Amino acid sequence: MYSELGISPEVQEISRKIEEKLADRFSKIDRTAEHNQLKVLSSMQKNRLQEGHFAATTGYGYNDSGREALERIYADTFRTEAALVRPQITCGTHALAVALFSCVRPGDEILSPVGAPYDTLQEVIGIRPSKGSLKEWGIGYRQADLLPDGGFDYEGIRSGIGPKTRLVTIQRSKGYSDRRTFSPQEIGELIAFIKGIRPDILCMVDNCYGEFVCEHEPSEYGADMIVGSLIKNPGGGLAPVGGYICGTEECVAQCAYRLSAPGLGQEVGANLGQMPALLQGFFLAPTVTAAALKTAVFAANLYEGLGFSVHPSAQAPRYDIIQAIRLETPERLCAFCEGIQSASPVDSFVTPEPWDMPGYDDPVIMASGSFVSGSSIELSADGPLREPYNVYFQGGLTYPHGKFGIMKSLDLLYKRNLVKL
């Protein structure tokens, strides 16, 4: 089939050799998926998930039993008191903005102890001037950068915490930066340090791309809120839209009042017929995340073997599904993305081009031929056109598809003479 689909014999051979060495890694990923599958299953059973929960509601959505079951299932799986999981949350950035705005008041400050946050959050916070930002509402921002070795700068964090500090925002995944992704345990140590200084400071974790990669989430290590997008890991590829905020009763209530309106909170929000997709997607999410992880591990080993700097490195443990590959030239970055695009089930015939995306500072090229538009738990690759031309690759609903996408990317680089095999 690989020959029929145009993959060069050299690329097939090198891929076969790489994959042979990955059996142990893959079985560890399967173990984690097994654990997480049972976590999700037991939450569904505990909350007596039933056919009636799949019914669509419209209008106000008072007493929406499907929505309530979904939120209980998320809360139990992520071991939090409460959860807000809604199709009305339009994306990860929206979920994070809701979480940030809901828990601070004018005059407060927030602190990022892990360096600059994800590009779109910079506008939410007002690091880059933006209409409606936290800054416009009189909420200050401080940042403690990571140390040169990638660790937390505890002294910098201590001095960044002042009497006005209300919330600390911790991004688990590296996003579009060159740093490490933090494990839930490491995040737990950071949270313990912060709570040791001031126990009333709220700790929010941007958990995007991290769900189900480990057996535990940052909410099990003291986070007051974890936040993410349903068109990434926890939607399992089936959720067509949505975001989640899981955390303490108090935080989730604040978020619900912000998302709907004061006085209404979690009581409104019709499910619009999305319950089957959101529930079934959550059920599939542990194994879908495992497929994406295997794809990332395969890619890291393949490209590192060819002399590229990859991040995380081939052998490194993983705490999110993103794989960065330093491609060093715009030609390679574009070719990689074209290869991924051409391997997609949807829109395989189109050519991705760099564009100025809302919320991002540099032109970004994105390859995404997904069933859910823009979904990045599906095979997708993107990167901002700036040095060192990192491609950030993620997703793969199934490992065979993810592997094929990576092979296709390498094949295109090879055929364009951008890499030697």
Ligand SMILES: *Cc1c(COP(=O)(O)O)cnc(C)c1O
């Ligand atoms: C994807 C992502 C976001 C934003 O999510 P969108 O759904 O793209 O708005 C925020 N933070 C991190 C770390 C992400 O990976």
